[in-house]
Amino acid sequence: MSDLCARDLRVLWHPCTQMQDHEWLPLVPIARGEGPWLIAESGKRYFDGISSWWVNLFGHANPTISAAVAKQAHTLEHVILAGFTHRPAIELAERLLALVGPPFSRVFYADSGSAAIEVALKMSFHFWRNVGQPGKQRFVVFDGAYHGETLGALSMTQVPLYRETYGALLLDPLVAPSPSGAFGSVDPAASAASLDALRTLLETYAETVAAVVIEPLVQCAAGMRMHDPGFLSRLRSLCDRYSVHLIADEVAVGFGRTGAMFAHQKAGIRPDFLCLGKGLTGGYLPLSCVLTNEHVYAAFYDEYRTLKAFLHSHSFTGNPLACAAALASLDIFATEPVLARNAKLGTAMDKALRELAGHPHVRGIRRMGMIAAFDLVDGKGQPYPWQERRGLRVYQHALTEGALLRPLGNTVYFMPPYVATPDELAWLVSVAARGVEAAT
Numbered sequence: 001m002s003d004l005c006a007r008d009l010r011v012l013w014h015p016c017t018q019m020q021d022h023e024w025l026p027l028v029p030i031a032r033g034e035g036p037w038l039i040a041e042s043g044k045r046y047f048d049g050i051s052s053w054w055v056n057l058f059g060h061a062n063p064t065i066s067a068a069v070a071k072q073a074h075t076l077e078h079v080i081l082a083g084f085t086h087r088p089a090i091e092l093a094e095r096l097l098a099l100v101g102p103p104f105s106r107v108f109y110a111d112s113g114s115a116a117i118e119v120a121l122k123m124s125f126h127f128w129r130n131v132g133q134p135g136k137q138r139f140v141v142f143d144g145a146y147h148g149e150t151l152g153a154l155s156m157t158q159v160p161l162y163r164e165t166y167g168a169l170l171l172d173p174l175v176a177p178s179p180s181g182a183f184g185s186v187d188p189a190a191s192a193a194s195l196d197a198l199r200t201l202l203e204t205y206a207e208t209v210a211a212v213v214i215e216p217l218v219q220c221a222a223g224m225r226m227h228d229p230g231f232l233s234r235l236r237s238l239c240d241r242y243s244v245h246l247i248a249d250e251v252a253v254g255f256g257r258t259g260a261m262f263a264h265q266k267a268g269i270r271p272d273f274l275c276l277g278k279g280l281t282g283g284y285l286p287l288s289c290v291l292t293n294e295h296v297y298a299a300f301y302d303e304y305r306t307l308k309a310f311l312h313s314h315s316f317t318g319n320p321l322a323c324a325a326a327l328a329s330l331d332i333f334a335t336e337p338v339l340a341r342n343a344k345l346g347t348a349m350d351k352a353l354r355e356l357a358g359h360p361h362v363r364g365i366r367r368m369g370m371i372a373a374f375d376l377v378d379g380k381g382q383p384y385p386w387q388e389r390r391g392l393r394v395y396q397h398a399l400t401e402g403a404l405l406r407p408l409g410n411t412v413y414f415m416p417p418y419v420a421t422p423d424e425l426a427w428l429v430s431v432a433a434r435g436v437e438a439a440t
């Protein structure tokens, strides 16, 4: 096993990692997965408390999804999606549209969450150009937003850690305050202030704004910062009033994470663009998509020489293997009471989290659907300076107990696969609680 680590560190460059850390922080080589568990080459088992970066829904090596991917691999692994098409791409689009309902009527495939954001930004911009309002070029985002890390998507991201270094390369969106309150809490006053600021921005700049981009209900990467559905309905009204698009980035919160199949459905609104990724394939393969309506689609439909067409593609757009995985994942949603089961798991997490209420180093205990979090604070109730990397100590402690938790700064969070049991989740929270002791 140490041989694997040495070989890895000779040739790999890991994502989102200061590689020097691995002089003292061991890598964990994983041999296989089984439900919510990851089994290391050493034989040690790790509970995947973060769904492997929020992608996994129904466990690792899920028999239903694995069988579907294997079958598809023996049938058609890939084909160009320009000029050609295939059953999995068609059926998946039909089923996604049935899940979100009208007025969504079109699905554009891409291959990562970031790519879906790029598509939505370009489509919105290009829409306004096609309908004779080429001045609408800018975007509005919220403080704390995370929309990915390719340059266009990173431009929309407002988490300084990821953005600041590359600032000189990026677009310059207008920024409204985050809709959530202290320690990521749902906070009606913060949401109202955010909307007021947004209204002022739109009053001044709407003529030059193409779209508002939001992570509905939970700003995940910023530290699981939550807001309530009422904010989204008021946001939708503002976008309508000022004639700007609403782009909903449900890359992280789609597919049941917040308790509804899609987060915007909790507010009863319809965004103009809906970006999906991560859990789309049950966490099996890179696939993303942007859903939009016929009004948007029609603005691109014309003779070739008008250059109104959306000339955007990725090599693996609509990959059949990925579509087959997504269809199998939707089969599980269709045949099992997933959301009802998750509601029970959520109650189990609440119960376990109550043990932490009043802990002197814990603030902002919160949960929405299958996302729960709290923040670490010092003896005076203040966040620790990020340089102290307290969350990393929780990560290290969790590994010793056989759990994968990966705090975001001071925010310790749980985003487990939906196949966890209530007992496993209670245990996971207790691991985090012992991690807090180790870290503070």
Ligand SMILES: *Cc1c(COP(=O)(O)O)cnc(C)c1O
Residues within 6 Å of the ligand: 112, 113, 114, 115, 117, 146, 147, 148, 149, 215, 220, 221, 249, 250, 251, 252, 253, 277, 278
């Ligand atoms: C992860 C994430 C993205 C980017 O997706 P990638 O597949 O990592 O490119 C975009 N938006 C949100 C809200 C995300 O959580």
